[in-house]
Amino acid sequence: MMVNITKDNFSIRQICESGQCFRMQRLEGKGEKYVLTALGRYLEIEQRENQLFFDCTLEEFEGIWRKYFDLEEDYGKIINMIDPKDDYLVKAASYGSGIRILRQDLWEMIISFIVSQQNNIVRIKKCIENLCEKYGEEKRLKDGRKYYLFPTPEALAKASIEELYACNLGYRSKYIHKTSGSVAFGEVDLEAIKQMDYKAAMNELCKLTGVGEKVANCICLFALHKTEAFPVDTHIQKVLKEQYAGGFPFERYAGYAGTLQQYIFYFDLKKGNQVC
DNA sequence: CATCAGGCGAGAC
DNA sequence: GTCTCGCCTGAT
Numbered sequence: 001m002m003v004n005i006t007k008d009n010f011s012i013r014q015i016c017e018s019g020q021c022f023r024m025q026r027l028e029g030k031g032e033k034y035v036l037t038a039l040g041r042y043l044e045i046e047q048r049e050n051q052l053f054f055d056c057t058l059e060e061f062e063g064i065w066r067k068y069f070d071l072e073e074d075y076g077k078i079i080n081m082i083d084p085k086d087d088y089l090v091k092a093a094s095y096g097s098g099i100r101i102l103r104q105d106l107w108e109m110i111i112s113f114i115v116s117q118q119n120n121i122v123r124i125k126k127c128i129e130n131l132c133e134k135y136g137e138e139k140r141l142k143d144g145r146k147y148y149l150f151p152t153p154e155a156l157a158k159a160s161i162e163e164l165y166a167c168n169l170g171y172r173s174k175y176i177h178k179t180s181g182s183v184a185f186g187e188v189d190l191e192a193i194k195q196m197d198y199k200a201a202m203n204e205l206c207k208l209t210g211v212g213e214k215v216a217n218c219i220c221l222f223a224l225h226k227t228e229a230f231p232v233d234t235h236i237q238k239v240l241k242e243q244y245a246g247g248f249p250f251e252r253y254a255g256y257a258g259t260l261q262q263y264i265f266y267f268d269l270k271k272g273n274q275v276c
Numbered sequence: 277c278a279t280c281a282g283g284c285g286a287g288a289c
Numbered sequence: 290g291t292c293t294c295g296c297c298t299g300a301t
Contacts, residue, residue, distance in 0.1 A: 114283095117284065118280085118281060118283055118284085118296080119281060119282080119283095119297095120280085120299080121281085121282080122299090123299070123300095168298075170296075170298055171284095171295090171298095172284095172296095173297085175285090210283090210284065210285085212285085213283090214282075214284085215283070215284080231282070232282090233282035233283080234280085234281075234282065235282065265282070
């Protein structure tokens with residue numbers, strides 16, 4: 001089954017490269033074909049211009065992926081709300097206009113962004129695949145190919161720190177171990193966090209070992225869809241200093257600063273690569 | 277060789 | 290409360 005829709009302000013390549021989802025990758029060959037493992041499922045997507053081809057049933061598309069890819073949101077509207085006098089932000093949003101803030105799984109984002117700290121995207125992806133292959137449930141497609149689900153809190157809680165080290169997680173191993181225990185043993189309730197507002201969710205997430213303000217903001221943005229969450233990493237910090245010495249206009253962009261943060265992050269990330 | 281990559285925890289003060 | 294320091298590992 002193939003579901004075909006037309007969508008503006010949607011670039012599967014930009015979503016993949018923007019570093020919010022670590023289990024999506026481009027398939028070899030010509031064209032824009034991507035494969036994603038998320039929410040216990042496997043999905044292939046192809047994009048031609050503004051047409052998207054989801055390799056799934058209509059039921060799965062409507063029930064799962066429409067929400068996951070935030071297809072109900074009008075990103076053109078958000079981009080148009082940017083201050084036209086803010087040359088930098090206008091340029092950044094134009095450059096990454098196909099980015100969307102995905103609605104990803106909370107547990108997966110907690111572990112993924114703990115892994116992300118002091119780390120680069122290539123290695124983050126490798127670490128996460130190591131975890132999935134070692135501790136995630138193995139599934140098979142109809143043609144026999146294997147894929148792995150993201151490990152449950154219980155599965156990761158059973159792993160020793162030494163075993164986690166073997167997944168190339170480095171010093172983050174003990175963070176993963178502790179946090180998995182906290183969730184598996186019910187000390188932190190993920191279902192409760194899903195019902196909280198931004199501030200309460202931040203407070204609760206920061207109780208987890210290895211989760212500080214930056215990581216908690218990433219979790220809020222990419223799992224809880226708190227679009228006011230504004231993660232400040234090394235890229236954003238640099239841009240705030242160079243472009244917004246007088247302060248970033250958070251008041252103007254109340255409620256969607258996090259979406260704009262993604263445009264800025266992506267713009268700076270890609271621009272940095274071009275220089276080399 | 278040093279520095280850096282989507283930072284954080286622990287300890288000092 | 291704020292500041293500093295050490296930390297796995299691979300790329301440059």
